[in-house]
Amino acid sequence: MTEVLVVGGGPAGMAATLAARRHGARVVLLEAGDDVGGQYWRHLPHGRADPGERHWHHGWDRFLALRAALRDDADCEIVTGAHVWSVDRRDGAPPLVHVVVGEPDGQGREPRTYDPAALVLATGAYERTLPFPGWDLPGVFTAGAAQALAKGERVAVGRRVLVAGAGPFLLPVVSGLLRIGTEVAEVVEAARPAQLAAGWATRPWELLAARRKAGELAGYARELAARRIPYRTGAAVVAAHGTDRVEAVTVARLTRQWAPVPGTERRIEVDAVCVSHGFLPRTELATAAGCAVGADGAVTVDARQLTSVPGVLTAGELTGIGGVDLALAEGEIAGSVAAGGTPAPGAVRERAVFRRFAARLAAAHGIRPGWQAWLDDGTVVCRCEDVTAGALRRTAELTGSRGLRSLKLTTRAGLGLCQGRTCGRTVEDLLTGADGVGLLDPGRTAHRPIAIPVRLGELSDSTRTRNREDLP
């Protein structure tokens, strides 16, 4: 039986696992959390179940059906608490996959190494947040953090919150905040009506196919209207104020290119602000495996979801940000192909529909370069190493360097705890803007050979991997 290894238990990974099983492969599914579902179906843990959980999610019954099918299957092993920290490239074969199983950031976790016939990476995405003065104050959260805390913990990030950024993801975040009794002061979307219309209003017949998604968004819009929460377009949070935590924010109107319009600033008292400007594919493992990545940072795949590395497939946000429906369709295709089968035509059709939807999303809410104008020289850009926008601009100007590697080493930007996950793309944008020519090695900040930190004790122990005595 073919052995397929799936990394990531979100919608794409779950769909891939079930499809590979239907095509007769044995599957091991690695999930870092203690249950499957991913960020989309993030829910209360076992033992603290909420009978009303269904009301927190779209497609909850679909999730329950997927999870039940996975759990009931003896030839599908779900390993939770599985933290993949590196992969070893091999010629003509998928890489070896190194995992520690146990508590997040723990010690003495069980080392395992997998040698799969096919590897499906479904590691999802994380949020991109554009910096602004004060964005490192406690009380500034990514919108995803607010959503994770609401859905997975039932904890509110503040009493009176402003939600800001770009993209339809702001709307379910507002919905989650309202459910746990948070007052939402305003929703502030950076795209101006013209940008939104260019993305959403052209070729409306294409949207018909994705009407399930459109209906979901309309539901959120009705919720905002019913609560009389202002939804403002063409504006952004350009500063957060406070000493030890957020006490207020400044919102300004934006030009078409997202530069603040002087004189339009408004101060709004809030105790928290949630910000999101889109998502970045989580590509550590794919990059380490050697998979080709496009200019947008997404892993390049062919029609069968195969990457440039033999036996390695990807599905979901890793191939481009597109949401749950696209992730499910891509997972279905990747799982079938990984097991040596042919993808179902239905899944191929769904993928086409939701890729078009994703393209609209990018057109309507894509980041415009004018945002750099709301960063003063003192604005922290790299939160881990406290590197400011001024330091980055100055270094690029003084050294005349176009090499991102050397600029990182000089400024320390992207070299801290998060390894550039939070600031990497922003650092590249700022440095690119400095000389107008561009960087010699764009995308460099996404290279992280070690996908998550491992403790030295575990590293020394990892050669005694317990599931594969035959491997080095």
Place this chain on the structure above:
Amino acid sequence: MTRIRIEVDGDQVPGLAGQTIAAVLLADGRAAWRRTRTGRPRGVFCGIGACFDCLVTVNGLRDVRACQRRAADGDKVDLQEDDRD
């Protein structure tokens, strides 16, 4: 719902079984619990384990992401400071 208690820098802080350490701290009204190398306060930022802003020391073990680790009754959580220049 099972109630638990963790010790945070000497204070007894109540929580619920299944909550992460970050959720227990936020629900207790704490917004910041780490300082960066230049002394700036940090708490939760990304909430999904990507930013490493929320690190704490748990039962003597440094650099644990509070948003990823579930709190266990009796956990001793110490707030940590990055090494200064």
